[in-house]
Structures are given as C-alpha cells and as structure tokens.
Amino acid sequence: MVVAQPHRHHREGRLYAVRVALVVPGGEIVINRDQHLDHAHEDVFVALRDAFLAARRRLEDHVRRLRGAEKAHAPRARGRITQIFPLQGYGFIATPDGREIYFHRHAISDQDFRMADVGSPVLFTEEEGDQGPQAAAVHLERPHSHALHRGGSSAGAES
Numbered sequence: 001m002v003v004a005q006p007h008r009h010h011r012e013g014r015l016y017a018v019r020v021a022l023v024v025p026g027g028e029i030v031i032n033r034d035q036h037l038d039h040a041h042e043d044v045f046v047a048l049r050d051a052f053l054a055a056r057r058r059l060e061d062h063v064r065r066l067r068g069a070e071k072a073h074a075p076r077a078r079g080r081i082t083q084i085f086p087l088q089g090y091g092f093i094a095t096p097d098g099r100e101i102y103f104h105r106h107a108i109s110d111q112d113f114r115m116a117d118v119g120s121p122v123l124f125t126e127e128e129g130d131q132g133p134q135a136a137a138v139h140l141e142r143p144h145s146h147a148l149h150r151g152g153s154s155a156g157a158e159s
Contacts, residue, residue: 003044016044018051024062031055078141081120086113093122093135101126103135112140 002019020031031054082100084091089105103124105113116122124135 003048015042016047018047020051020055022055022059024059025066026062029055029058029062031058076123076125076137079122079124079135081116081118081122084116084118091116093124093138099133101133101135102129102131103138107134107136108138108140112138115140 001021004017004019005014017032022029031051077095079093079095079101082092082094091103093101093103095101101124107124108116121141122135122138123141124138126133127136128134
C-alpha cells in the first residue's frame with residue numbers, strides 16, 4: 001500500500017492518492033485512488049477508506065470468479081402452451097422433444113398469463129420442482145417473431 005500527496009496546491013487542500021496492490025491466485029488486484037477532483041480526499045482517512053472499499057469489492061468479485069459463482073443465466077427453451085387452467089393458476093408447456101412441463105402463474109407475468117392461450121408460443125427456463133421439471137420465467141413470444149418474418153403469413157403458427 002502506498003499513500004501519497006501528489007497534489008500540493010496552495011489554493012486547494014492537499015489531496016491524498018492511495019494505491020493498494022494485492023497478490024491473489026491467478027494475478028494481482030491493483031487499486032489506484034488518485035482523486036484529484038474529489039475534495040473529500042483531503043482527509044487521509046477518507047482516501048484510505050475509499051481505496052479499501054474498492055479493494056474489497058474487487059477482491060469479492062475475484063473470489064466469485066474463482067469459485068465459479070458468477071451469475072449465469074439458464075438457457076431459455078421454446079415451447080407451446082398445451083393446457084391452461086386460469087382459475088386454478090397453472091398450465092402446461094409442450095417442449096420440442098415431446099415433454100410436457102408444468103408452470104404456475106407466478107412463473108409468468110400477470111399480463112402474459114391473461115393473454116396466454118392453448119397454442120401460444122413461449123420462452124422459458126426449466127428447473128427441478130418438488131414433483132419433477134417445471135417452467136420458470138415464462139414469457140410469451142410476441143406476434144412479431146418467426147412466423148411473420150417468413151413472408152407475412154402466420155398460418156404455420158397454428159400447427
């Protein structure tokens with residue numbers, strides 16, 4: 001760690017610059033806090049605090065990367081609604097490989113649930129539920145998707 005006072009202006013306060021270098025598995029994390037416009041850094045304790053907070057954030061990010069715990073988004077699958085029970089608040093989605101996946105109304109927005117109908121194309125992520133696979137994060141595919149881009153006919157969308 002290095003603490004310096006590189007800006008010694010007579011009219012302005014003396015600002016501190018802080019450099020923190022951490023050797024970590026797979027590399028080095030270096031934080032340079034040379035805040036020549038941040039007058040809060042006229043106080044050496046504030047400059048140190050900001051540098052160590054930044055170092056902590058970078059170190060936590062590094063640990064998450066090493067552990068493989070970075071947020072990874074599950075792949076989204078395509079399907080069609082085969083059954084929907086609006087009063088009971090659930091339905092089923094047919095996947096291209098012939099499986100039927102349960103979904104609850106909480107896995108889909110209120111607007112999409114109201115608009116959903118048998119045959120509606122959806123995008124969803126699959127997860128393991130208490131009684132087998134279930135759909136999460138269900139989204140209706142909008143009408144401007146694939147069928148309309150193939151020449152304006154939506155006849156193939158009703159199969």
